[in-house]
Amino acid sequence: MRSTVISGLAELSAMKSSGDVTALGLYCQVAREAAADAGLERGEIDGLLIHTPFDGFSLYWPTVLADTLNLKLGFFDVVELGGASAAGMVWRAAAAIEAGLCNHVLCLTADVFTGLGGVRDLMPGQRQEYEMPYGASPPNGYYAMVARRHMHQYGTRPEQLAKIAVDQRTNAMATPGALFGSKPLTIDDVLNSPMVCDPLHLFEVVSPCSGGAGVVVSRRSAAKSAHAPISILGAGEAGSHLNIARRPDITHSWAQDSAAKAFAMAGLKAADMDVAQLYDCYTIAVLILLEDLGFCAKGQGGAFVAGHDLTWSGDFPCNTSGGQLSYGQPGGAGGMIPVVETVRQLMGRAGERQVLNASKGVAHGNGGVMADEVTLVLAN
């Protein structure tokens, strides 16, 4: 993938409501902003990858979007890996460019939150037949079970998980557009917030919202952005199952495999990263990804979090835009937050929260309940 780069980005503010604007409308806005950021005219865009929004889920979404934007495409598709879709788009776009199919691929996500009922109806049948009758409301109940098992096996403590939410809130306060960027959190705030799914508290759970984000993947020789292009040094993808009951050990995830592939491709290791943007639907997801990507040993995530400052100015900058926990989770677009923020940091465009001398970063997407995993290693 050395002949491809990420040449532009766009991210809409997180919104509790998008008013009359549909997911298609948000997609169009993200597309225009991302193309402009990459310095591209409409006619130069010849690739499109999207995640079908929960709102307005239907067939032929890439075609509908191309039609709406009057794009002439040589490569277009849907990437459906839940929260790993966005990261999955990036290497697919790079592979398509290297295969000679196209030169500039819009990788886009956008969604409008209209309630959880629509999402539930899109779940696979096995969830509705074998999981819902047990009250295992996906995914809250499953992540709570993972957290409890991690606490049992490794002695992880609630205050360690809470610190992840606290540090990410600090990051959100330096991020324009964050849904929860106005008020700091303390560990006591998190632990005293209502219990949603024991042992996970309200502030350890993402808040659904509306929004959108995307990046442009370009052939290196054709990139026109005014910003320094970002190299895709490595990518890895792994997964095999949906139901948490099938995992041999629910405190390990396929992220171990996706990260191993990505770092090997890049010729780097976790310790070489200057920033880490990790999918964070729940605090326990961040903790497990820290372990599985190799930032610390399995079971040491709690101690790692307690011993490091995860804020943008700290010794381990992580989820520097606040992550989904504090920026908000705009449906399928939540998975684009780690990608966009890594690119923004490596381009030196993070403003107040810019991590000094950031040259290498990892962006990780996670779909389902630690099921679909995609790791990207990026550099400037």
Next chain:
Amino acid sequence: MQRCQGCSHWHWPAVSRCSECGAWDPPWQDVPIEGAVFSWATTWHPFGGTEAIGVPYTTVLVALPHADNRRLLGLWEGEEGELSMGAAVVGSVGATMVGKTEVPSLRWRLAR
């Protein structure tokens, strides 16, 4: 529980074809509804689809020693304070309303 006639692999959720060896229609075998607690979660906030259960409720993940420790979800019928990792439990088949449909569902309690 389904157990493959070709490779003896236990399946849950149910399948029409074994994911290990490809045999069709793995037959069902009676398995004692007893096992050990692997994890659990107590839901305090009502989410879509589970309104009929009523919060708070506890969902348990139980490993079945008679089925190669395959894990099954179920609703907990006792007090949450009774739960501990590895605790011996027994189950029964109850029913849960999911929307307007009554669906069979496992219920677990401590083995006495």
